[in-house]
Amino acid sequence: MKNEDRFDLPQGTLDLLIMRVVALGPIHGYAIAQRLQQMSREALQVQQGSLYPALHRLEYKKLLSSNWQPSETGREAKFYELTARGRAHLKAETENWKRLTGVVGLILKETLEGAS
Numbered sequence: 345m346k347n348e349d350r351f352d353l354p355q356g357t358l359d360l361l362i363m364r365v366v367a368l369g370p371i372h373g374y375a376i377a378q379r380l381q382q383m384s385r386e387a388l389q390v391q392q393g394s395l396y397p398a399l400h401r402l403e404y405k406k407l408l409s410s411n412w413q414p415s416e417t418g419r420e421a422k423f424y425e426l427t428a429r430g431r432a433h434l435k436a437e438t439e440n441w442k443r444l445t446g447v448v449g450l451i452l453k454e455t456l457e458g459a460s
Contacts, residue, residue: 356437361380362380362395362398362399370413370425407426407427
């Protein structure tokens with residue numbers, strides 16, 4: 345990916361994306377980063393310095409739980425799962441995000457059409 349293709353995520357977005365990936369099933373941190381990269385078609389690369397603090401923050405808020413188990417390589421890894429509270433939070437935040445992007449899209453469309 346070229347540097348000009350990179351962008352910063354709005355605050356709180358990484359937590360939402362992590363929870364969306366974890367909602368698919370128990371998964372360890374490295375696999376979360378890989379899945380986000382694949383799902384974004386290589387547009388998003390989450391660095392460990394951002395990923396692991398977000399995972400700790402989500403655990404602290406009791407939105408994720410974790411346990412150690414063997415990974416696909418046979419090594420122990422910390423696997424994360426959504427809690428019931430996390431599923432409710434993910435649902436609410438997804439709806440908020442859809443409303444926000446819809447409103448921003450309307451304003452941008454009005455602004456761009458008004459400017460032309």
